[in-house]
Amino acid sequence: MKARCAHLFGRRILVVGTLGVALAISVAVWAAGKDKAAAKDKPATAEEITTVAKGDTVHIYVQTVPPRKAQVKWGAKNLGIIPTPRPLTIERPRDSGPLDLVIRASGYLPVHTRAYTFSDSRVAVKLTPPAEKNKLFGYKQEPAQNPDGGPPPAATAAPAPPSAPAMVAPQP
């Protein structure tokens, strides 16, 4: 009987102990979660805001239109050749600043573009052959052969004032 009591007592201790440990673990897990949540609610420090988190990367997919094998450079660094028809994949740390790229394909004008590291992104760059550069904005027509052919500045200066209320946007 004594032995049975002792056995039951021992079992009770074991149950209580187990429950205690389980409760303790639950509480600890809950506390850790609470700490984590609290940490999440805390505003980030300047250091946390401006430092790139290790292992957090983004992928930038670079391709050309039309698809061509093109060299992609970032400053002096050669990032590779676009393996057409697939894009060139660049991996960069997230929020690590933009990449100013130069893309060169044979038979086309070099293109200077920018890729961002906020998130995964695709950079599809239109290529223009030199013969078609007149289609691009900024193309400058040849000046008049005869320098006197154009209107003198004074001739076009201060033309008749417009009749509409000047520089006031029309009503919607």
Add this chain to the structure above:
Amino acid sequence: MKSPPSVFVGSALVACLVADLGCHAGPPAPPSTAPAPTRTVASAASPSATTTRPTEAPNSRAPAPASSTPATDTAGKAFVVHEGRESWIDAAAANRSGYTVVDLSDDWTPFIFAEQKAADGTIQHNRYRRVFVGLANDTLDEDGEPLPAGEKNYLELYGIPPSLGILRGRFLADEAQNCHASISQEKLEEVETIAYVAPEKMRAEDLKTARLKRDLEEARHKAHATTFAELAQKDPSAAPKVKAYERRLAEKEAMTEVEKRLACEGMFKKGMRHATGVYDDAMRMAVRRFQQKNMIYEANYLRSKTMDALARPPLANDYAALMRVLRERVVDAAGVVEDGSVEGKTFTNKAGKAVPLRNLVEELTQSAAEQLGLGTQEGAVAFFKRHPAADFRRLSAAVKLPSLPDYYGPDMDISIVIDRGDVWYDLPWDDKGIRRPQPRKHYPSFHLYLKHNGQRILLARWRTTVGGWRAEQASDGYEYFRYKGSDVGSRVIRNIVAGPVWIAPESTPIRSLVKTKSVGSTWQRVVNYDELGPGYLSAYGLVAGYFVQPGRNGKADWDNGIRAHGSSDYLSIYSSEGFSHGCHRLPNHVAIRLYDFILRHRPMRALGDQGMGFARQFLAGDDVFEIRLPSRGFSYQLEPPIPVEVLEGDIKGTQKTPVMTYVPKPGVNYPGPPPPLRDSGEGHGGSTAKTESEP
């Protein structure tokens, strides 16, 4: 019956874990605040007892914590200073008890860049926030890339004040350095300005001075005078020459001291060679950095404000910087805008009494400074010595600020009036291309009004810009002049964009769209994103309010591309020759205060980041450049919008309406007559317009 030992073990384990939990979840430790931390105060449970009467908080004087203690867990706490001692209170409770909690942390940004909550409670991030914080802490450059070690940003002049952590470094370094001791303050104070002499004219100037000296020596000898001063007395006709010579001499001596001072502060850029005594590029850059560091709105020459700052000891300048930084923090915390720009005005208060309009910006800053023990330079040095750099990772102060006027509230009837001042529509040059003077006595001004109890109270008035004659790229690839005016009449501001992006219209001169930038180890031509933004140098500055005419009968707002925005081009605002492309520019820090104030005191909705996938190519030389813009910026919508009235101003000259054609630039050989004005697509659909007018 005694409990068996194992029960004690279990209970003890639970108790220990719970106790341990208490340790972690309990009140966070404050940052190190030697010499007088009394950190037993804070508790949200008894805010009134602790926060309203911090003096009665238990002041168990604990020994100063080690200065290396990391200040990582003070979120939600703020320190108050009583009788020179800092103690810690719960920030939320302090707010409830009438304290204003001023954020002194290094991660501070003005309200417009702070993370906002959407209607569903999700956090809306501002892309530019990271860059703003990095720039303020000298860790990132304008593109958000790491700043090389040892580099400094000095961007206060452009609206990004240094963090308190950076200021702390300045204070301690300047207190420790002794190179300033070798600089003669007397010689610097001797002159008000130092006349600019172009490097190529230095020799001629030296010869002129030598000749002047020779002439004066001869005259002195003839007049039997022992000094030039005596000569001037004996022979008044020689006095102007004596004055000119002495001035030149004093300027030369002051220039030597300026060089020493700039070198002492590390203002000369590495790799730039400076010839002693010459105002060369290296010197100009050094002066510019000094002006940026000390927020001096002057051209990059040795003019009066710059000379005044050069004559002050470095610590005095550091203290002035601290006051400016504190001012922005206090203004942001209190949500005020009255900065003394309106003098001598009164309003009638609730009691029916006419009371003067206060300079709340200064009043509140002074109050906060005094309460925090920062009222003197010595107090500031002690503060920074007391707080190690780690403290500024997260640090808030609770101050009792003077109460605000009774017209303050969450929904204030704010409006804006812009007076264009004196306006000239005539061409600013004659037939020969020679500039015609177009003087203005009355400059454009920005007025912020409040309607309150039947009164119209002018809260602030600032210099601003209006449009004028600007270069524009026509469809033939050539630049012409075009009159870019500022619209007149009634408008509203519905949208405010923090970190705005300017989508350059096709009329933007190509030369301004390309710049050279160091990429890795090489210099590379890139699209000039500085101009496009987001950024402090952006055409729209750090924040912009979009002027629109409200759409009627279900139509979209009409947007003619006019904005009131921040600008780093302060000379365009303060110079007599300054003009915009039609927008109304304000210095970045003023624009931030303005829109912070509006967003705090008007019903608004944070719309969040306005993502877009804009891309456009252009040709520069034989290379194609592609503008890629992922976002328009972080947008807020005012509901209802605030009214804006733009007054026509006083039209000067003979031309009474603006010229509406391109005007060839004098001396340029064009391929033919000017093409028609370019329709750059702006003006339709409010802030969703594809491109925008130049600012």
